[in-house]
Amino acid sequence: MALQHVAGKNKGHIVLYTLSTCPWCRKTKNLLNELGVEYYFCDVDLMADDARKETMRIVEKWNPSYSFPTLVINDSKCIVGFREDEVKEVLK
DSSP, rough: OOOOOOOOBBOSSSEEEEEOOOHHHHHHHHHHHHHTEEEEEEEEEGGGGGHHHHHHHHHHHHHHOOOEEEETTTTTTTEEOOOOOHHHHHHH
């Protein structure tokens, strides 16, 4: 799985699973950028079949409904959907 890196302040290991066409995913990326945090992301819909299947197995572990965006923080917390206040609280 190829994750793209966005440089910023280290607030832990942050991985964002998105769809390239999802407005809520774009809002979550914009929020992380505004907060200036380091994170990794992938647009699941743009991945090759094998990589997409592997990534969806990871997403399912955190979010069995397979909805996007799925934000995983430090392999211990998952935030599903655009939840600005919750993201700001966790990453303050």
